[in-house]
Amino acid sequence: MWPRLYHIVTAAAAPLVTALIQSRCRRGKEDPARLGERFGIPTMVRPAAPLLWIHAASVGEANSVLALIDRILTERPLLELLMTTGTVAAARLMEERLPPRARHQYVPVDVPRAVERFLDHWHPDMAMWVESELWPNLILATRRRGIPLCLVNARLSAGSMARWRSLSGLVRPVLGAFSLCLAQDETQAERFRELGARPVACAGDLKAGAPPLAADGAELAALRRCLGERPVWLAASTHQGEEEAVAAAHQRLAATHPGLLTIVAPRHPVRAATICGMLESHGLRVVRRTSGDPITASTDIYLADTMGEMGLFFRAAGIAFIGGSLARKGGHNPFEAARLDCAILHGPDMSNCAAMTEALAQAGATWRVADAASLAAAVSQLLDAPGERARRAGAAARVAAAHSGSLDAVLQRLTPWLDALAPVVDREAELAGDPVAGVAERPRMRAVAGDARA
Incomplete structure (x- = not known):
């Protein structure tokens, strides 16, 4: 009931959301050259290869997964990546820091038409959300299309927990859409379990395991x-x-x-x-x-x-x-x-x-x-x-x-989903002239996702 009501209300509110985004643009909080992306209109072509989509709200969340992105793309050369964020500052940072085979788009506003446009174009093979910015229409539409979702570095403040608890009719279906929730610590894990996330595991804080910031x-x-x-x-x-x-x-x-x-x-x-x-x-x-x-x-x-x-x-x-x-x-x-x-x-x-x-x-x-x-x-x-x-x-x-082990812990938990998406390539075998020897057989994505949710 609650997700359906949210869908109806946000669809009706689309003109107001459009006006809000335009107001933000005038105040320098949106990129006028890429405003269409906020309404699900792409500015890039989708690659033909398997596509991992990662969403991070802003600079801090995006920074926390850069090392994870580097490892995933280095180990899995057959994989492409789409990164979405919601702020101009994060977009600029991603343009500078994302590695090859990764591209950035702004996340669409959580209005049904924008969400469907975005998913129709990108149709990712897997989605990974960072921390706690959860957009119900986007998450539930992703799940309806059979796309596995994982929540990484999950965190909720005490204040957010109280607000989410009061909206449990909406929050439970949204968190239930995730095939895996990886919390920063046991306190956070308990909060997400209480709100209906399953399964939940504690993998550490990716911010704690990030490498030193670079400098020229x-x-x-x-x-x-x-x-x-x-x-x-x-x-x-x-x-x-x-x-x-x-x-x-x-x-x-x-x-x-x-x-x-x-x-x-x-x-x-x-x-x-x-x-x-x-x-x-x-x-x-x-x-x-x-x-x-x-x-x-x-x-x-x-x-x-x-x-x-x-x-x-x-x-x-x-x-x-x-x-x-x-x-x-x-x-x-x-x-x-x-x-x-x-x-x-x-x-x-x-x-x-x-x-x-x-x-x-x-x-x-x-x-x-x-x-x-x-x-x-x-x-x-x-x-x-x-x-x-x-x-x-x-x-x-x-x-x-x-405290630098969180990256390995998160990667270990994500391996079944990533293996189903694109195999790890043994670089030594590839350099030795036998690229096929280093590629594991690619398991079926839906089987892995279904097993994990059982």
């Missing part, structure tokens, strides 16, 4: 030359309201640390102009990375308003505050900083990465702050004590290394 060597060398011996720290993935705290912390620190440079990397670079104006209103001299202007001795703030370069800034800074944690947004992946020799600071809300944060805290690798004053005090102590900074950074790196 020439760009890193150039940035380090600009920094010289100046004291520097990074505010990474900041949200609205946090830049004000960072500005106040910088002003406190500058009084005792001459030449201080603070790097601010907002989570959403589209906010850069607003952030720049706010910082300048505090009397701070700002250089935006996108301007191409050099950092000078008088620069107070380097505004890192680009996508896909966080690995560069972590490597250059050595001290990193994790944004989204003062603004009560749940924080962001601290292991990204931990893998790149950073001492880590964060605010009180790291609920998006609770297990990782707890492991770092137990190792004495993080510093929790509450406001601009405590942030400034913590950064000051780390700048004044290089040995303590190195100790905390080393402890963080060891914790991150100890």
